[in-house]
Amino acid sequence: MCINGKKFRDLSSQTVSQNDANIIEIFLMLGEVYDIVYDHHGRAGKLNEYITTAIYHVLSTSPKKDYINEPVNPKEFVLSPELLYAGLIPQKKINSFDFSNYWTLANYFRRLDGLDEGDYFHLINPNIDLGNETDRIIVNIKTQQQAVKIAKHITWSWTEKSVDWKSYVSTFKILVNNNVEDRKNPNLYLKNDKMVIYFAETDPDNKTIMNSIKCGVEVFLDNIPDAVPDNNLPLNGFYKRVGRQIGTGREIGQKEQKEAKSFTDQRVEEIKAYILNNQIAHDRSEWIEGVYFYVTNFIS
Known part of the structure; x- marks a missing residue:
């Protein structure tokens, strides 16, 4: 080639x-x-x-490899205070989700359904204005337990209103799947972007915020046993690879497209x-x- x-x-x-x-x-x-x-x-x-x-x-x-080999503990996930603080919104249930009160019983069952079916869960930073996101970072993570750990790390920081790389994150989503049939299926394929982080870059020339978030994610994963791969993990096409398991991409504004697309x-x-x-x-x-x-x- x-x-x-x-x-x-x-x-x-x-x-x-x-x-x-x-x-x-x-x-x-x-x-x-x-x-x-x-x-x-x-x-x-x-x-x-x-x-x-x-x-x-x-x-x-x-x-899928090892990502869903072990199920996520349902109670520790759907009842996690730091995750609930940020919404923990199942993507497939987003149209029926009650945004006026994250803590309702109906939302609890929507989350359980999302976990059992396998879904992305969205977390929203309540300390930042949404709608100005310009860039995204994707992370291919080895196991869903590791994905939940970094999600809790970020959302706990939001509850404390800390000012560091996590405070720049507008919203993010993680892929979680406790579906028994999926776990048994040896031919199952999963999305490469197990975690997607959205943010507003204020320094497009130097990518200051992107580099801060990227380094923060890498440092956190470095401290989780067996979280960092020996070789590159697959990333989605047309992302720019900036690490063994991390890629970056630009958002396309709503005005530049006829309808919202991924x-x-x-x-x-x-x-x-x-x-x-x-x-x-x-x-x-x-x-x-x-x-x-x-x-x-x-x-x-």
Whole structure:
């Protein structure tokens, strides 16, 4: 594979910079997308819902490995004072959630359902104005117990109104899943972004807040036994890798898009647009480079 005039054989090459390795990771994902969409003559198939879902999964999921091997203790999770202080809102139940009082019995059962089904849980910083988020950090965490530990660490800081890296976090979500069938399924894939942190960057040139949050997350995970991987954990496509398990990405403002979409949904839409304009692909490698630069230039 050739990037910026250099040829690389694999991601372990000592000559590959972190930025080049990041691009190669994305190129490998886009190669999978090409193989899903195009036949051996280079002709694109129909972009139906199945293909759209497949592209999304290529960009955002990987085998579950050890993440849900051990269930989260339900009482310690859904009755945690520091988590409840920040909402602990199950994503799939968000439309029925009672935001006027986080502590209601109905919300308690919604949280239990989310835990049993497997869901993202959102935590909101009550000490900060929301709606100004410009960036996000994603973290691929080895186990959900580790994800809950860092969630409690951040929300406890909010209850104390501490001023440090955690106070810059506007909101975040963690993936938690006690579903028995999922735990037994050896072929299950989970989202790579087990934790997503949203924040407003006030120094876009130097990335002061991003670096503060990134370093804070790394230091905290360093102090949890077996939390830091020996090698890179998978990250979602089009994020910038800034650590073995951490990536960063820019938010797209509501005014810049017709409707609210997730980070990966936005990239999937642009990949589909590129495919529609390139129904015939004469060369797989050229297509991969073309779609990469199309998406990164469109969303920047």
